[in-house]
Amino acid sequence: MSDSAAITIIDTGYVRPGLCAAYLVQSQGRAALIDCGTATCAQTVLDAIDAAGVPRESVDWLLVTHVHLDHAGAAGPLIRALPNARLVVHPRGAPHMIDPTKLIAGAKLVYGEAMFQRDHAGMLPVPEDRVVIADDGHIVELAGRPLLCVDTPGHALHHYSVWDAATRSWFAGDTFGLSYRELDTGQGAFILPTTSPVQFDPGQMHASIDKLLAKSPASIRIAHYGEVTECARLAKDLHDQIEAMVAITREAQGADDRHARIVEGLTALYTQRAVAHGIEDAEARVQEILGGDIExxxxxxGIWLDRQARAA
Known part of the structure; x- marks a missing residue:
């Protein structure tokens, strides 16, 4: 099996098809899982590992790029089902994997009890003796295939990305934005940054994107969703949009309807870019596919703006 063939994308089934990916990486009969979806996705991920012909006892590592629940919520159930796997997590995220009480409380506050039960129920703590801390530069040895963990904040302070030298590609979690395959056109992939609460920082995000691009990657695999190429073009698109999104937010500062104005501005920005990208019925498609992400x-x-104001 070639190195590229030894990477399997897994649709975790979170919310809708084609929204949230995990990746199964194989080398010499051993395997690592990168990101894993929410707790309710655990069985789907296990079924995909089985379907790939990988014995569960051959999975040595579960790497979570960050501890947002769509990337790490299934870690507890999966660690119990994968007897030899250890969890590789950013030092800022490790306490929340060992004791997810605050993650669960925060998710219930954001989503409400009903949505939490639908999408996130079943979260479990990960035993501390099966947790490995991935400081910047940490190398996960996967049977002769080193996976390099590089600190990439901007989306979250507890975020790392994974460099796979065998394929000259990154597993970038949410650092390299969102790119849904439904929005691909003859011009290639359509991409936008993800600034989800609560630790977005535009300067850090710019720097992390540049850090990924500095490796001259052949491709970047993102969680939402899949593998993208044309990395330099997409990086420029992300940089341009980060600046535009910050400008939209600053223009709304002080307004009583600030959130609504930011939503309106983002919708207009993405729709304009979608039209330029050749996406048919762009306004409706942006609302249909990106409505949740815009919110x-x-x-x-908004949280970033408030943090800036407090620091001033």
């Missing part, structure tokens, strides 16, 4: 991005930008 979350607006929340993250």
């Amino acid at each position: 979350i991005n607006a929340q993250g930008l």
